[in-house]
Amino acid sequence: MLSPNVETFLLCDTPYDKADIVLFGAPYDSTTSFRPGTRFGPHAIRSESFGLESYSPYQDKDLEDYAILDAGDLELRFGGPEDALEQIEKQTEQILSDNKLPFLLGGEHLVTLGSFRAVAKKYPDVHIIHFDAHTDLREDYLGEPLSHACVIRRCWDIIGDNKIYQFGIRSGERAEWQWGKEHVTTNKFNLNGLEEVVDKLADKPVYFTLDLDVLDPSVFCGTGTPEPGGVSFDELRKAVTLVCSKLNIVGCDVNELSPHYDASGASTAVACKIVREMLLALNK
DSSP states (O other), X not given: OOOOOOOOSTTOBOOGGGOSEEEEEEOOOTTOSSOOOGGGHHHHHHHHGGGSOSEETTTTEEGGGSOEEEEEEOOOOOSSHHHHHHHHHHHHHHHHHTTOEEEEEESSTTHHHHHHHHHHHHOTTOEEEEEOSBOXXXXXXXXXXXXXXXXXXXXXXXXXXXXXXXXXXXXXXXXHHHHHHHHSEEEESSOTTHHHHHHHTTTSEEEEEEEGGXXXXXXXXXXXXXXXXXXXXXXXHHHHHHHHHHSEEEEEEEEOOXXXXXXXXXXXXXXXXXXXXXXHHHOO
C-alpha cells in the first residue's frame, strides 16, 4: 500500500500528543540586510538530515529513543515582519500551552523574536543565551526596528538588563558595542566563560538562540553574513551540548543557514548535526 510522503527531521515523527519537543520551521528572510536565502534553511535542514545517523557517538544517545515531533514549516506571509512574527508567536504559544518545548528553525534571526515573545509571557524571569557573530543590538536598521540586525535589542525591550549573555560576537557598529556595555553581557570573539554563565543560570528559565554564523566561514560559509574569525564546529558542538544538557531550556532556535551559498552542502550538514546534538542534549 502506498503512503503519503511526509518529510521530517531525522526520526522526529512522534505524534503531537506524545511529543516532548516540537520542532518547526519559520522560512522567513524579508529583513535580511545583506544576502537573502535563509527562507530555504529549514527545508534544507529537514531534507539533508537523512545524511546523518540518528545515533550520536558524542553523547551516546539516539533520536529513536526520544519523543520529538517535526511539525514542518509555517506558511508565513512575506512582506512586513509583524505578521510573520505573530504567526510564529501563536505557534510557540500553542506548543508551550501543551507543556512541550518549542524548537524553532529559521529563517533569518528576526524569527527568534516571535518565539521569544511567547516564551517570555509564560516565563517572565527568562534569560537569554545568544551565540552569534553579530551583536544584533541596533535600535533600527535603515529605519526598521524589526530587522534581523535588531532582534536581540527587541528581546531586551521585553526582559531588560542583566538577562542576556552573548558569545562569539565579533561584528557590530560602534553604537551597538557602547550600548551593550550597559545592558547585556557580551563575550567577544569566542565562547570563553560559557561554563560560568551556565553555573550562574542553573536555576533560571533560559531561551537559547543560535545564529550559525557564530561559526567560522571556513566551517560554515552557507550564510548571508559570513564573518571571519569564528569558532570551530567542535567548539560549537561542545558548547550547545553544555547549554542544552545543563540548563532549564524553555525554548530555543537555530537560524541563518542560507544553503545555496554553499553548493557542497557542507554548511547544511553542519547545521543538521548541530540540531541533532541539541535535540539529544535537551533530553536530559
